[in-house]
Amino acid sequence: MADLFAEDLPGAAPDEPREDAPLADRLRPRNLGEVIGQEHLTGPEGAIGRMVAAGRLSSMILWGPPGTGKTSTARLLADAVGMRFVSVSAVFSGVADLKKAFAEAETAAKMGQRTLLFVDEIHRFNRAQQDGFLPFVEKGTVTLVGATTENPSFALNAALLSRAQVLILHRLDARALDELLTRAEAIAGPLPLTPDARKALVASADGDGRFLLNQAETLYNAAIPEPLDPAGLGAFLQRRVAVYDKDRDGHYNLISALHKALRGSDPQASLYYMARMLTAGEEPLYVLRRLVRFASEDIGLADPQALVQCLAAKDAYQFLGSPEGELAIVQACLYLATAPKSNAAYVAQKEAWKSAKETGSLAPPAHILNAPTNLMKDIGYGAGYAYDHEAEDGFSGADYWPEGMAAQDYYRPVERGFEREVLKRLEWWDKKRRELRGE
Structure with a gap:
């Protein structure tokens, strides 16, 4: 399973794990058919299944949560089509490591050996480093398989994304996690849990197969004499914090x-x-x-x-x-x-902001401008202003729009909640305006 098993050394083929290896390593799938929970990709109709059947791989980005099969899928892909597998991590590798990997891939290509370059946590490479992959991907020196837990649209260069297919791995559901535990029990014996506690253990994994197997291994190592119920399991194992990156x-x-x-x-x-x-x-x-x-x-x-x-x-x-x-x-x-819903204010804001940018510096009509000086009075500022409080019904119906600009209708209340009352007011004021203008 991706990110689920120990990393192979660059160029190394999958081999049998030691008997004392971690449980997750011992359960590492040996072919794509054993990868749990990603049948939409690895099955005969999936993108990976079709590429393997054709014997040709395109560069791809494997995007999914931790513990869902990214690393193992990449390793098994190389094995399935007879490619040389090289793995680097964006956390531990730098430019020198990449140059070495590309140089070795070019040498291997001259000998007729294709290279699958797996880059774990590829989103951690900066934009310039990501650009460094482009010429080698374009020339076919390597087939790039990147793994990321971050949305590729935000984390990866557009140029790199245009040369790779994004494949989405799903978080493991309860069925897949239960199958994973069943495989563990087949080689390590029954877990010391009641049926309800086993379900609780599966639920606590939150879709992460690696976490589930690590928790199972902890239970095996503890040599618990009697099966734990859910309360006992909760007391024994530390509670898992939900996966949540506040800036991701x-x-x-x-x-x-x-x-x-x-x-x-x-x-x-x-x-x-x-x-x-x-x-x-x-x-x-x-x-x-x-x-x-x-x-x-x-x-x-x-x-x-x-x-x-x-x-x-x-x-x-x-x-x-x-x-x-x-x-x-x-x-x-x-x-x-x-509460009743209305986006009328939001829509009005966008439309008013748009009008303000389009109309530039149109001056308000002179009758609503203050005239603090005689000069301003002489040129018409404030002339003819109708003071609404002195008008019948407290409404003058004056035109407040700049000269040359038609009245706009930005705010359109809906027939819900308090805006229903606002709508009635606006309709009444519109009717009064028409009456005052003799329309």
Whole structure:
């Protein structure tokens, strides 16, 4: 399984692990058919399955969470098509290592031997280093297989992406993880767990096969005399922290999911995604900033209290701190999810900003300009201004748009929540304007 087994030395072929090798190494798959959970790629209809059947590999980027099969898939790919396998890590390798690998690949090519260059954590190479792969990939000196846990769209150069196919490896589901444990038990014996504890162990892996096997090995090494139940397992093994990089892809995926659940008026899913973020260590004030933004972007005047609730939650959290103050964040989240929705203010902002940029420096009409000097009065500033408080119904119906610019309709309230009342006011004012103009 990718990232699941010990790294081969560059150029080394897979061999049988020692009997005292780690459990994960002993369970390393010997062919692509033994790779668990990635049948959509390795099966006969998958991209990898088709390439292997044809005996030709394209350069590719294997993108997936830790412990899902990236490293082993690359190694087995080379073996399946008879290629020389060379492995480097972006964490431990530098330019000198890459130059050596390319030079050796060129020598091997002259002898009729193709090279698969596997680059683990390729996203850790900077842009210039990534560019260094291009000529060797283009010439066919190496077939590049990069592995990354980060979104390639953000982590890799566009030039490199254009020369490689991105293949997505899925996090291992419960079925795949259970099969992995079954394989472990076939060589190491039954795990000292009750059936419920075994399910709990699978759930704790969060899709990471390597983590699951490491936990299983810990249980084997402890020589536990009686099977543990879920509570006993939890007491024995340290709790696993959810996979969550606050400045990486997982961060943006979860905040996007929270925003979409709030917009979809699903308070249960909204709470779930917010809990995922906060329990994984996200800064509560970041979540609050996103909630405040949502209150204006997706609710606006449909419920003006939404923004008030979010700012109050921010004040409460800063006053109480964690964990007490987190309940105020929950309250704000629930308020937003259950409030009527409108993006009318958001749309109005974008349209008004666009008009402002397009119309440049058009002057407001003279009648609404202040005239603090006699000169300004003489040239018409303030002339004819209608003071609305003195008008019938407190509304003059005056034209406030610059000369030469037609009145615009940026803000269009929806028939939901408080904006329904706002819409009635706007319609009444429009009717009065037409009456005052004799239309």
